[in-house]
Amino acid sequence: MGAVVVFCETAGSAVRGASLPAVTAAGQLAEHHGGPVVGVVIGSGISAAAVDLARYVSKVIAFDQAALAAPLAETYAPVLAAAVKTAGASALVATATSTGKDVLPRATALLGAAMASEVMAVAGKGKFRRPTHAGNAFADVEVSSPVVVATVRQTEFAAATPAASAGVVEAGVLAGPVDALGAEVVALHATKSVRPELGEARVVVSGGRGMKASENFKVLEELTDLLGGALGASRAATDAGLVPADLQVGQTGKVVAPQLYIAVAISGAIQHLAGMKGSKVIVAINKDPEAPLFQIADYGLIATWETAVPALIAEIKKLKASSG
Amino acid sequence: MKILVTSKRVPNPEQKLKFAGGVIDLSAAAWQINTFDEYAVEAALRLTEKGKGGERSGEVVAVSVGPKEMSQQLRGVLAMGADRAILVGGHDATLDAESVARILKAVVESEKPDLVIMGKQTVDGESNQVGQLLAGYLGWPQATFLASVLLAADGKTATVTREVDSGVEEKRVRLPAVLTVDLRIIGKRAVRNEALAGPDAEWEETQRYASLKGIMAAKKKEIREVAAADLGVTRAPLVRVIGAEAPPSRKGGGKVSSVEELVQKLHAEAKVI
Numbered sequence: 001m002g003a004v005v006v007f008c009e010t011a012g013s014a015v016r017g018a019s020l021p022a023v024t025a026a027g028q029l030a031e032h033h034g035g036p037v038v039g040v041v042i043g044s045g046i047s048a049a050a051v052d053l054a055r056y057v058s059k060v061i062a063f064d065q066a067a068l069a070a071p072l073a074e075t076y077a078p079v080l081a082a083a084v085k086t087a088g089a090s091a092l093v094a095t096a097t098s099t100g101k102d103v104l105p106r107a108t109a110l111l112g113a114a115m116a117s118e119v120m121a122v123a124g125k126g127k128f129r130r131p132t133h134a135g136n137a138f139a140d141v142e143v144s145s146p147v148v149v150a151t152v153r154q155t156e157f158a159a160a161t162p163a164a165s166a167g168v169v170e171a172g173v174l175a176g177p178v179d180a181l182g183a184e185v186v187a188l189h190a191t192k193s194v195r196p197e198l199g200e201a202r203v204v205v206s207g208g209r210g211m212k213a214s215e216n217f218k219v220l221e222e223l224t225d226l227l228g229g230a231l232g233a234s235r236a237a238t239d240a241g242l243v244p245a246d247l248q249v250g251q252t253g254k255v256v257a258p259q260l261y262i263a264v265a266i267s268g269a270i271q272h273l274a275g276m277k278g279s280k281v282i283v284a285i286n287k288d289p290e291a292p293l294f295q296i297a298d299y300g301l302i303a304t305w306e307t308a309v310p311a312l313i314a315e316i317k318k319l320k321a322s323s324g
Numbered sequence: 325m326k327i328l329v330t331s332k333r334v335p336n337p338e339q340k341l342k343f344a345g346g347v348i349d350l351s352a353a354a355w356q357i358n359t360f361d362e363y364a365v366e367a368a369l370r371l372t373e374k375g376k377g378g379e380r381s382g383e384v385v386a387v388s389v390g391p392k393e394m395s396q397q398l399r400g401v402l403a404m405g406a407d408r409a410i411l412v413g414g415h416d417a418t419l420d421a422e423s424v425a426r427i428l429k430a431v432v433e434s435e436k437p438d439l440v441i442m443g444k445q446t447v448d449g450e451s452n453q454v455g456q457l458l459a460g461y462l463g464w465p466q467a468t469f470l471a472s473v474l475l476a477a478d479g480k481t482a483t484v485t486r487e488v489d490s491g492v493e494e495k496r497v498r499l500p501a502v503l504t505v506d507l508r509i510i511g512k513r514a515v516r517n518e519a520l521a522g523p524d525a526e527w528e529e530t531q532r533y534a535s536l537k538g539i540m541a542a543k544k545k546e547i548r549e550v551a552a553a554d555l556g557v558t559r560a561p562l563v564r565v566i567g568a569e570a571p572p573s574r575k576g577g578g579k580v581s582s583v584e585e586l587v588q589k590l591h592a593e594a595k596v597i
Contacts, residue, residue, distance in 0.1 A: 018489070072495075073456065074465055098488040102468045105421070105453040109460025114422045114562035117451045131571070132450050136341045137348055139568040145422075182498030183465040186483065190491040197489070203596075227597065235507070245471065245487050245508060251447065252507050254489075260596040270337060277574060281594045283586065296576035298594065301586055311583040316597060319587055 001034035002090035005083055006057070008039050009071075009099055013048035015041070015056070017200050022095040023056050023160035025122060025152040029091045032125035033148075038087045040172070042076050044069035050169045055162040061087070063172035070185035071099045075178050077106035082174060084111060084147060096151035097199075108149045115149035116141050118255075120156035134251050134274035154199045155257035155278055191244050195230050198249065203229030204258045204279070206249055209236035210265025210286070211305060217243055219309050220264060226316055232256065232276075234266045250275035265305045268293025285309070325382035325479060325517065328437040329368040329406065330428065331361035333390060333397045333416075334448040346567040350416075357397045360443025362404075364505050366531040368441045369405045370515040371475055375525035382517075383407050387431055389414045389424050395547050402542035403534030409547040410435075412555065420561035421449075423552075425457035430555035432462060437500065438479065444469050444504040455504035465497040471508040477518040 006026035008019035026037045039057040041050050043064065050062035063079050080103065084092050092107060094100040096118045108115040119128040126143040128150060143150070198204060205224040207217055217231070224231045232249040233242065249256055251274040261279035266272060268284070268291055276282070277296055284297035287304045294300040301308060335341075335353035342349040365386065372382035386401040386409040388394045398409045412427050432440060445452035459466035467473075471492065472485045479499065486493045487506055497503075509515060512526040534542070552558070580586045590597045 073459075073468070077460060098469065098486075101452055102456065102466075105456035106460040106466065108422075108453070109425070109457045114420065115451075115453055116563060117453060127566075132568070133335075133341055133348070133448050134337060134450075135571065137343075137568045138571050139348075140566045142564045142566050143562060144564070145562045181463070181465045182481075183467075183501075184496050186494040186496050188488075188491060188493050199489075239508075244491070246489065246491055251450075260590070260594075281590070281596050282576065283590070294577065294579075296574045298576060298578050299586055299589055300577070300579045301581075301583065302579070303583075308583055312587065315583050315587040319591055319597070 003087045004029045004033050004035060004037050004091040004093065005080070005087055005089040006037060006039050007080055007092065007094040007100070007104070008041055008053050009097065010041055010043055010046045010049035013052065015049055015053040017159065018095050018097050018154050018197060020056070020159035021154045021157035022093050022152050024157045025119070025150070026093050027160070028122040029093060032122070033090050038083075038089065040080065040083045042068050042079050054167040054169050056160045057163070058167040060167060060169045061172045062169055063174065065178065067178035071103070072180055072183055072185065073102045073106045074181045074183045076103045077110055079172070079174065080107040081110040083172060090147055092147065092149045094151055095154050097154070100151050104149055104151050111147050111149070112145070113147040113149050114143050114145040115151070116143050117151050118153050119150050120153050134270050135277060153255060155255055191246050195224065196228070198230045198232055198247070198254045198256055201230035201256070201258055203227040203260045203262070204232050204249070204256050204276070205229055205262045205264065206232035206234060206266060206276070207237055207243070207264050208234040208266030209240055209242070211237060211242060214242050216305075219305075219313070223262070223309055223313050226313060227260070229258070234272050235269070263293055263297070264309060266293055267291045268296070325372060325439070325475070326435070326437045327368040327371060327382065327384050328387055328432060328435055328440045329364050329384055330387050330440070330442045330454075331365065331397060331401055332358050332388060332446050333394050334358045334446055337447050341570070343568065343570055346569065347565070348568045355393070355397065357400060358443055358446045360445060360447070360505060360507070362531045363507060363509050364441045364443045365401050365404055365406060367473060367505050367509050367515045369532070370527055371439070371473070371517045372520070374520045376527045378521070381520055385410065385435060385437065387428065388412070389419060389427050389552070390416055392549075398547055399542050400534060402545045402547070403538040404532055405538060408545055411547055411549050413549065413551050417565075418561055420563040421451045421453035421457060422563065423557060423559065423561050425454050425461060426557045427552050427555055428454070428458050429461045430557060432458070439482070439499060440502045442502070442504045444506050455502050459502035462502070465501045466503075467495050467497050467501060468504045469506045470503055471506055472511070472514040473503060473509070473516075475517040475519070479519060
């Protein structure tokens with residue numbers, strides 16, 4: 001029995017939205033491990049984000065120093081391992097973001113523990129359900145190490161909501177200096193976007209290779225913004241260089257499960273389906289009636305994007321005007 | 325430059341999965357090498373080449389952990405161009421990421437490579453852990469989910485790009501290191517060893533396929549078989565799959581005949597707009 005440490009990422013002065021589902025999962029784990037849930041944030045100049053996280057958990061440990069500014073697995077994993085030991089924790093959890101997937105297994109190694117990846121449900125102490133084989137199987141796994149580590153699928157757990165009273169924030173103490181083992185982040189070429197993150201959006205509009213050219217994505221962007229959603233793409237579209245790689249939805253790329261997923265000119269390869277078939281409502285627009293995506297779509301429209309998307313924009317505007 | 329590259333066999337992802345007795349039934353599976361591992365082999369080979377079809381310098385050692393039948397996939401890796409192979413015996417069903425990483429640690433300690441290159445994940449178990457675990461056990465730097473690798477002329481550092489949630493991260497690691505590759509690593513100019521290949525060097529935008537010559541050459545290459553116990557790894561796996569089932573099937577196939585009908589249904593029926 002012991003505490004549950006949840007590693008949360010920060011975004012400016014707040015906890016990153018993608019980390020809040022892991023806080024929910026940590027709460028579920030705490031029912032089996034005894035608790036409490038201890039939030040851990042790592043970085044430089046993150047005191048405001050630590051206070052923000054304390055709205056959700058009873059205790060936050062903040063490891064705040066210049067040497068921890070960049071999210072390096074080499075430096076973050078030992079910090080997490082130290083936090084687990086200090087907190088007397090028997091579980092460590094984080095969302096399966098690119099950072100979570102990079103750092104948690106390394107922390108697992110340092111703890112001599114074992115880990116379940118991308119879990120979709122907590123079934124008991126050390127027991128999880130997780131998708132495998134591109135989402136074509138749900139496997140039940142049991143982790144039997146003294147410390148249990150897991151990353152969770154952001155789309156499978158609700159974002160945590162603030163507790164009745166805020167928790168305390170403590171400064172994390174490290175036994176020695178931070179050692180990056182010669183690793184460094186040289187640069188981060190961030191994709192600037194005013195839209196919600198793919199994993200958090202209520203609506204996702206994705207385009208495939210059938211969009212043919214980068215400039216043709218403009219009309220999808222207009223549809224996306226009209227619905228307040230996030231823009232995605234298939235692997236074929238990102239491979240063809242039509243849009244940046246971080247828009248890719250699929251087994252490689254991001255897993256999304258929005259209320260509404262609109263796939264435009266995407267045929268529906270297994271690897272794409274793995275990233276979006278948990279969506280509540282799926283719309284497929286494709287000129288090819290044989291496109292596999294139609295088989296899982298709630299509403300399929302056989303049409304070219306050139307005619308369908310502008311018409312869809314006009315029709316939604318009309319609807320908004322009449323109901324607004 | 326000595327590079328250790330790992331590969332695992334996986335059931336063909338295009339085959340429909342079968343379930344029997346509450347577990348996945350792989351008795352009729354057609355096995356193939358994990359795609360990301362194929363990309364890792366391609367990256368490893370490029371790091372020992374002066375360019376496409378150019379002279380080679382360095383050694384690529386292929387490692388697998390699995391049943392004896394895996395030698396078939398390893399033979400394919402040798403036919404792509406790897407120099408020799410090591411097969412550590414193990415049963416697919418009882419291997420977890422932790423035990424595979426412990427076995428690989430023992431192999432690394434005896435082979436002493438400059439780099440370990442791996443696929444970022446398998447397409448069956450999808451754990452995405454082994455490279456990070458291995459780097460943690462070894463106390464080596466790691467660079468995961470790589471879209472490109474540039475090995476410095478002095479062979480001491482690798483500068484990579486990684487696809488992260490917010491865009492592309494450029495990272496530099498000191499060697500020896502563990503690298504795991506994502507699918508864009510097979511881009512024409514994604515991988516280069518500055519000591520061997522100039523900035524204009526490029527390869528075909530795919531993993532290479534075995535030539536007849538490569539297949540013939542592979543027959544003479546060594547596959548050394550080792551038991552996990554001989555490497556000092558005897559512990560039972562810490563992660564056990566208790567059962568598996570098919571996900572609930574999605575009722576799809578609905579059609580609309582016009583954009584007007586689509587919008588009307590999304591509004592009145594699905595209530596999502």
